Amino acid sequence: MIKSTPKTTGTLKLSVVRRDHQTVPDNVFFQGAFKLMRPQYLDSTGQVMYCLLNPGGGYLDGDRYHLEVTVGANADLYLTAQSATKIYKTPDDCVRQVNKLTVGENGILEFTADPVIAFENATYFQEQTIDLTPSSSLFITDMVTPGWSRDGKGFQYNSVTLKTQISINGHIRVIDNLVLNPAELAVQSMGMLETHTHYAGVYLIDPRIKTETEETLAQLLSERFPETAVGVSQLAIPGLAIRILGEHTQEVKAVADACQYFFRRQILKRDNELFQKY
Amino acid sequence: MTIDRQLFLHQLCDTQFPTGAFSQSFGFEYDVNNDKIKTAADFGKWLKVYLNQQLVYCEGLASRLIYEAPEEKFESTLISWSDALYAQIVPEEIRYGNSQMGKQFLKLVCQLVPDAGLQTYRSLVQDKTILPHPAIVFGLTCKALDFSVADMLRNYYYMSLYNLVQNAVRGIPIGQTSGQKLILSLHGTISDAMATTLSLNATDFGRTSPGLEIAQMKHHFLYSRSFMS
Numbered sequence: 295m296i297k298s299t300p301k302t303t304g305t306l307k308l309s310v311v312r313r314d315h316q317t318v319p320d321n322v323f324f325q326g327a328f329k330l331m332r333p334q335y336l337d338s339t340g341q342v343m344y345c346l347l348n349p350g351g352g353y354l355d356g357d358r359y360h361l362e363v364t365v366g367a368n369a370d371l372y373l374t375a376q377s378a379t380k381i382y383k384t385p386d387d388c389v390r391q392v393n394k395l396t397v398g399e400n401g402i403l404e405f406t407a408d409p410v411i412a413f414e415n416a417t418y419f420q421e422q423t424i425d426l427t428p429s430s431s432l433f434i435t436d437m438v439t440p441g442w443s444r445d446g447k448g449f450q451y452n453s454v455t456l457k458t459q460i461s462i463n464g465h466i467r468v469i470d471n472l473v474l475n476p477a478e479l480a481v482q483s484m485g486m487l488e489t490h491t492h493y494a495g496v497y498l499i500d501p502r503i504k505t506e507t508e509e510t511l512a513q514l515l516s517e518r519f520p521e522t523a524v525g526v527s528q529l530a531i532p533g534l535a536i537r538i539l540g541e542h543t544q545e546v547k548a549v550a551d552a553c554q555y556f557f558r559r560q561i562l563k564r565d566n567e568l569f570q571k572y
Numbered sequence: 573m574t575i576d577r578q579l580f581l582h583q584l585c586d587t588q589f590p591t592g593a594f595s596q597s598f599g600f601e602y603d604v605n606n607d608k609i610k611t612a613a614d615f616g617k618w619l620k621v622y623l624n625q626q627l628v629y630c631e632g633l634a635s636r637l638i639y640e641a642p643e644e645k646f647e648s649t650l651i652s653w654s655d656a657l658y659a660q661i662v663p664e665e666i667r668y669g670n671s672q673m674g675k676q677f678l679k680l681v682c683q684l685v686p687d688a689g690l691q692t693y694r695s696l697v698q699d700k701t702i703l704p705h706p707a708i709v710f711g712l713t714c715k716a717l718d719f720s721v722a723d724m725l726r727n728y729y730y731m732s733l734y735n736l737v738q739n740a741v742r743g744i745p746i747g748q749t750s751g752q753k754l755i756l757s758l759h760g761t762i763s764d765a766m767a768t769t770l771s772l773n774a775t776d777f778g779r780t781s782p783g784l785e786i787a788q789m790k791h792h793f794l795y796s797r798s799f800m801s
Binding site: 465467473488523525526527528529535 | 608614617618629658659660662664665667781782783785786787788789793
């Protein structure tokens with residue numbers, strides 16, 4: 295079956311810049327199924343917080359989303375989303391989201407996307423490219439639930455693909471390609487999600503991250519979350535990757551939140567609070 | 573000096589061939605210590621995921637794309653896929669283990685097989701443009717000896733799994749005979765893995781395997797370790 299190129303269902307372009315002691319919007323554009331709440335300043339850091347909304351409630355077959363975020367030099371953005379990303383069944387096509395994130399020199403981006411809930415027979419692709427400079431800071435997290443199906447069994451989706459590529463000064467330094475495709479390889483199998491149901495992946499990148507940071511964070515997480523499977527590893531660049539497996543969204547989110555607090559307290563050296571949506 | 577290609581391939585795939593593979597468990601030691609791998613059957617399951625995720629979509633695909641690069645694009649392909657290969661290895665010990673093995677393996681084959689491709693690779697490694705990886709060393713060596721991509725992949729997968737089986741025989745309570753039965757039982761899986769690798773596109777590159785990676789990351793913090801990864 296030949297399909298015409300689908301129109302973009304939702305587009306969002308956001309760029310922020312630093313002005314005096316605050317980060318302010320430079321360009322905000324959204325159309326279709328993507329909306330942004332008005333910017334908020336949650337504390338005295340000057341960090342601007344935006345919350346992403348999908349007023350439609352979920353992603354439908356054939357939907358295409360495009361998200362472009364630029365954080366200027368010295369600017370500081372906290373981008374989060376309002377609710378779970380629900381992907382309804384995609385009998386004819388799929389849902390595709392393309393994210394392009396850029397962080398300038400000494401810029402900070404914290405992007406906490408909401409968990410992906412793929413329904414029965416849904417196919418979802420997310421492609422995310424992140425461009426940093428050596429002095430940029432990044433905190434980013436992705437979460438995947440077992441999805442939703444009438445029988446409540448979980449993992450009834452066709453496939454969930456989350457591709458992330460992080461470059462510094464144009465050189466690709468991290469490639470993360472999570473493909474959950476139950477027909478190809480059981481999701482709950484050895485080496486994949488093992489006996490767990492929920493996955494979260496976190497990246498912390500900052501020039502101040504040292505070799506010892508890996509052990510400090512690994513120890514903190516294993517003490518606070520002894521029941522959750524968590525791995526921490528330093529990257530080839532100053533940064534850490536964290537893989538989390540658990541049984542509930544709240545469980546893996548709690549570990550991701552602890553990583554974000556660690557990023558703020560230990561790396562950025564500030565003690566501002568996270569935005570609590572629930 | 574005449575090199576018998578088949579005999580040389582045996583020599584290369586021998587677990588005694590000094591690449592340093594004997595000191596790497598690629599994370600299985602952690603799963604053994606935590607009772608996730610108790611029997612040869614458990615280990616077989618682990619090997620299959622390791623093969624089908626990390627070897628096929630990462631090492632196998634990258635070495636195939638380098639093997640197939642036209643001569644005028646050889647060097648740029650070698651650089652970009654070497655970088656990609658290391659960019660997708662998230663656990664630090666796995667990056668380090670592979671670069672150590674790659675270095676030792678490359679130095680050795682360059683002394684055994686005179687080949688322009690291997691020499692180019694060696695100079696790029698020596699001037700620190702890229703990090704050496706055993707999958708690429710193996711691929712270029714097979715190409716130098718005129719083996720097909722399919723033969724290269726089959727033998728690379730066989731060699732990688734056989735090394736791990738031998739390490740497991742030393743590291744966990746699976747006996748010599750169970751080890752040999754296990755590697756024999758994987759022949760079909762290796763063949764399928766080769767076919768899959770041949771069917772992939774460059775965009776399929778990379779596979780995140782959360783369970784494998786958590787073990788590979790946690791291995792670093794094991795109190796007592798027999799293997800480097």
